[in-house]
Amino acid sequence: MKRTIIPARSAITIELSKGQRCRVINTEGGQVVDTWAFNPYDFNECLSMEHSRSAIYRLLFRPGDVLVSNKFQPMLTLTDDTSPGFHDTLHAACSAGSNRFYGSDQIFPNCQDNLQKQLGLRGQTINTIPCPWNLFEHALIGDRTELKDEISAAAPEDYVELEARMDLVMIFSACPSLVGKISGTSARGAAIGFL
Numbered sequence: 351m352k353r354t355i356i357p358a359r360s361a362i363t364i365e366l367s368k369g370q371r372c373r374v375i376n377t378e379g380g381q382v383v384d385t386w387a388f389n390p391y392d393f394n395e396c397l398s399m400e401h402s403r404s405a406i407y408r409l410l411f412r413p414g415d416v417l418v419s420n421k422f423q424p425m426l427t428l429t430d431d432t433s434p435g436f437h438d439t440l441h442a443a444c445s446a447g448s449n450r451f452y453g454s455d456q457i458f459p460n461c462q463d464n465l466q467k468q469l470g471l472r473g474q475t476i477n478t479i480p481c482p483w484n485l486f487e488h489a490l491i492g493d494r495t496e497l498k499d500e501i502s503a504a505a506p507e508d509y510v511e512l513e514a515r516m517d518l519v520m521i522f523s524a525c526p527s528l529v530g531k532i533s534g535t536s537a538r539g540a541a542i543g544f545l
C-alpha cells in the first residue's frame with residue numbers, strides 16, 4: 351500500500367475520487383489526527399461534525415456510518431477501524447487562540463494554522479474553521495455533560511479506513527497540541543495509506 355507521511359505537527363492535503371478509499375494510520379500510536387474534508391468544486395461545502403451527529407444520531411461514529419457535509423450530502427463512509435474507536439467529534443481544532451486560552455506556552459504550530467496553510471497552497475480561504483473530526487482523540491463525556499480528555503488509546507499502526515462518497519479534498523493535521531495530553535506527552539506523525 352502506498353503511504354504518504356504526515357510529519358509530526360504538520361498537515362497534508364490529499365485528493366480522493368468518489369469511491370476511493372484511504373487509511374489514516376497511527377504509525378507510532380497515541381497520536382490525534384485532525385481531519386477535514388471539502389467539496390473540491392465548492393469549498394463552502396465541508397464535512398460537518400454537527401450535521402453528521404444529527405445524521406447518525408451518535409456522538410462517536412462506527413464502521414458503516416456515513417458522515418455528511420454541512421449540506422447533508424454523504425461525504426465519507428467509515429469502512430473500518432482497528433483502533434479502540436474513540437474519534438472525538440466535539441472539540442474545536444487547536445489554534446493560537448486555544449493555546450493562549452489554556453495557558454500553553456506552545457502557541458505554534460497548531461491545527462487551525464496547519465489547515466489554513468494547506469488551503470492557502472490551493473488558493474482557498476475559508477472564513478470559519480469547521481470542527482475537525484478528531485481521529486484517535488479519546489474525549490469522554492462524564493457525568494452526562496462534562497467533557498474529559500484522555501490520552502489517545504490508538505496503538506501503533508492502528509488505522510481508520512474511509513471511503514469517499516463524493517470527490518473530496520481532505521486535510522489531515524498531526525495535532526501538535528500538548529494541552530490535555532490528548533496525544534500523550536509528545537507530538538508524533540501519522541500516515542495516509544492509499545488502497
Ligand SMILES: [Zn+2]
Binds near residue numbers: 444527
Ligand atoms: Zn491540534
